[in-house]
Amino acid sequence: xxxxxxxxxxxxxxxxxITARDDQLLDWLYDHGVLTTDQIxxxxxxxxxxxxxxxxxxxxxxxxxxxxPNRAYGGSYPYHYVLDQLGYDHVHAQRGLGxxxxxxxxxxxxxxxxxxxxxxxxxxxxxxTDLAAHARTHPDTELTRWQPASTYHEPGxxxxxxxxxxxxxxxxxxxxxxxxxxxWTEHGRSVPFFLEYDTSGEHLRVLIDxxxxxxxxxxxxxxxxxxxxxxxxxxxxxxxxxxxxxxxLRAVIATTTAELRTALDVSPADQVWxxxxxxxxxxxxxxxxxxxxxxxxxxxxxxxxxxxxxx
Numbered sequence: 001x002x003x004x005x006x007x008x009x010x011x012x013x014x015x016x017x018i019t020a021r022d023d024q025l026l027d028w029l030y031d032h033g034v035l036t037t038d039q040i041x042x043x044x045x046x047x048x049x050x051x052x053x054x055x056x057x058x059x060x061x062x063x064x065x066x067x068x069p070n071r072a073y074g075g076s077y078p079y080h081y082v083l084d085q086l087g088y089d090h091v092h093a094q095r096g097l098g099x100x101x102x103x104x105x106x107x108x109x110x111x112x113x114x115x116x117x118x119x120x121x122x123x124x125x126x127x128x129t130d131l132a133a134h135a136r137t138h139p140d141t142e143l144t145r146w147q148p149a150s151t152y153h154e155p156g157x158x159x160x161x162x163x164x165x166x167x168x169x170x171x172x173x174x175x176x177x178x179x180x181x182x183x184w185t186e187h188g189r190s191v192p193f194f195l196e197y198d199t200s201g202e203h204l205r206v207l208i209d210x211x212x213x214x215x216x217x218x219x220x221x222x223x224x225x226x227x228x229x230x231x232x233x234x235x236x237x238x239x240x241x242x243x244x245x246x247x248x249l250r251a252v253i254a255t256t257t258a259e260l261r262t263a264l265d266v267s268p269a270d271q272v273w274x275x276x277x278x279x280x281x282x283x284x285x286x287x288x289x290x291x292x293x294x295x296x297x298x299x300x301x302x303x304x305x306x307x308x309x310x311x
Contacts, residue, residue: 011089014061026063029083030091031148032125034112036078039125043132062086067113082109124179124197127230127268131184134267144190145183152178164220176213186285190300194227200236208243211253218251226252226287233259244276254287
């Protein structure tokens with residue numbers, strides 16, 4: 001006799017109900033921890049109402065869970081979504097990782113709700129969800145890859161064949177730990193990049209120290225990606241460029257600001273990136289990089305210029 005639907009295995013019930021868009025969301029929450037309702041809506045869905053209905057369904061299926069932090073001066077923030085335990089079960093099954101810990105969702109949610117730098121994490125995630133939103137409404141563009149900060153926490157992950165072995169042996173403190181990394185594609189071209197998301201909570205010299213680490217990586221390695229510094233204000237950006245003036249940087253450092261993007265209502269894909277020691281603004285896809293591994297994988301690079309960098 002056929003079992004009634006309510007007695008079916010919860011994971012099978014979830015997998016029977018899930019869509020490709022749900023799969024993308026669960027993958028993002030697994031890799032990047034937390035996203036708000038608005039971030040999910042702009043990146044994946046046609047409307048906020050549609051998003052809220054789908055998130056309610058995924059919550060009932062125990063694929064996702066949510067929390068709502070309180071504001072310091074009253075009220076609360078929008079819902080923040082994380083994976084529930086069945087969401088972990090689903091992602092692990094899809095990735096062939098074996099069963100997760102039975103309390104994995106509870107432990108992760110507990111960590112995120114008490115994370116002091118949660119606004120920083122959400123801000124970095126916002127840059128990537130803005131790129132995904134741009135791709136959703138612009139044909140022939142794609143956020144081809146989005147990697148979390150943890151991908152590059154160990155210096156060995158920054159090593160490529162032909163580079164200085166000290167990248168592996170020198171320890172993590174002398175090398176950058178980006179807030180995320182990605183690959184952006186437009187019309188058959190792609191560019192890899194690192195992201196540094198700044199809330200202005202740190203002294204400017206901390207940003208200079210980060211840039212020095214990227215410069216060190218440039219000198220010791222065989223590849224170089226543009227490093228995107230997303231800053232809160234024009235004043236912060238001007239001060240950073242002033243501090244960098246006169247330094248012969250070889251690493252590709254590009255900056256933009258939340259103020260500029262808000263005023264122009266543009267995405268990180270647009271012409272908002274200012275290269276250190278250069279005037280004008282550039283589109284993300286036009287930023288230079290050096291990486292033969294990337295070119296071999298994506299086969300979307302343009303011809304290199306005289307310095308060996310993609311044009």
